[in-house]
Amino acid sequence: MEKFVKYFVLILMVSAFIMAGCSKDDDDDPPAPPPPAKFDVLKDYMIANTMDVSTVIDGWIITAQDVNAKAIGDFFIIDIRSQQDYDNGHIEGAVNTTLGDILTTAEAATKPILVVCYTGQAAGHGVVALRLSGYSDAKVLKWGMSSWRDDLAGKWESNVGDAAIGNPSWIVPPGAITDPAEFADPVIESSFTEGAEILAERVDEMLANGFSGIANGDVLGNPTEYFINNYWAAEDVVTYGNITGAYRLNPFTLADGTYKNLDPSKTIVNYCWTGQTSSMLTAYFYVIGYDDTKSLKYGVN
Incomplete structure (x- = not known):
């Protein structure tokens, strides 16, 4: 009987050692990486x-x-x-x-x-x-x-005018574009995990929101409230000037990382000559996650 007890205790000790080792191995497993943004x-x-x-x-x-x-x-x-x-x-x-x-x-x-x-x-x-x-x-x-x-x-x-002439929010030639800075990426909320599905959802949301435009009086009246993107060539700024505080993100792509020069925490206002190119940019910016983006209606015309 004494031998049986010793043998039984030995089995329990070995089992406990094995279980402890397995538990330690489990604890050492690296945590699963977080899903990509x-x-x-x-x-x-x-x-x-x-x-x-x-x-x-x-x-x-x-x-x-x-x-x-x-x-x-x-x-x-x-x-x-x-x-x-x-x-x-x-x-x-x-x-x-x-x-x-x-x-x-x-x-x-x-x-x-x-x-x-x-x-x-x-x-x-x-x-x-x-x-x-x-x-x-x-x-x-x-x-x-x-x-x-x-x-x-x-x-x-009826929307062609000269609202910027003499306006203190318009910097006369040769202009003064704000140097680009780097900002955090936008945050997209979606239940989907595949790129094609997220894209389709974002496109649908953009269309459901309708045309996103802003009047020149709102921007010129308080330009510091906005992240203003001048979508002109550099030489055009020198010739005509620019809205106070404007950046000039042109060219702009996802592949080269220049999208990081957009500030997702502010209302982004794109402006061009006529409001047509800036409408394209505004829609695209919304789709990629910049939810508060507007096109300057009728551009600088």
Whole structure:
């Protein structure tokens, strides 16, 4: 009996030693790495699939003259003006829809898509959505319907002015652009984990929000409230000046890391000459995670 007890105790000791060793091994296992940030997943997907901003805004616009030269029938024309204005007159063959429904309407396209609005600005949001959704040759009608018929140019002509002349928030030539700084990446909240799914979700959100524009009076009235991005060439700033405090992020891409020069904590205002290119940028910036981004309506015109 005594031998049995000793033998039993020995078995218990060996078992305890083995269990302790296993427990220690388990404790030493490295923790699982955290999942990649949704922004990084989206960024890498877009770079890998030729969706960097430099590609998306390449060849994105066409004039009324060039449309007529090619023949209207060469395009699937989507008109995103109001139903009433569409009914009052539209380009032959154009289909009326809203910005929010543009992807659904585009499913019927069998030809390159041309997006038409009033002034060429809201259409930029639609073309970014289309180009990021497989319609890589979609284009904006430059100046919108303002360029198609003289009697429809009122929306553009009534917004041409000289609000910046003599305004203390406009730095006269040669201008003074703010040196770029590096900021944190934007944070994207999504239940999806794959780049394609995150992209589709972001595009849908951008379209649902509608055209994101801001009036010149709001920006000139308090420019320090915004992160202002001048999307001109450097020599144009020297010639015309710039809005006080403006940065100049041009060129800008995901691949080269210059997106880090955007501040996600502030309202970003993009401005260009006419508000058409800045509309494209604004839509793209929203998609990649800069939720509070606006286009200066009608640009410096």
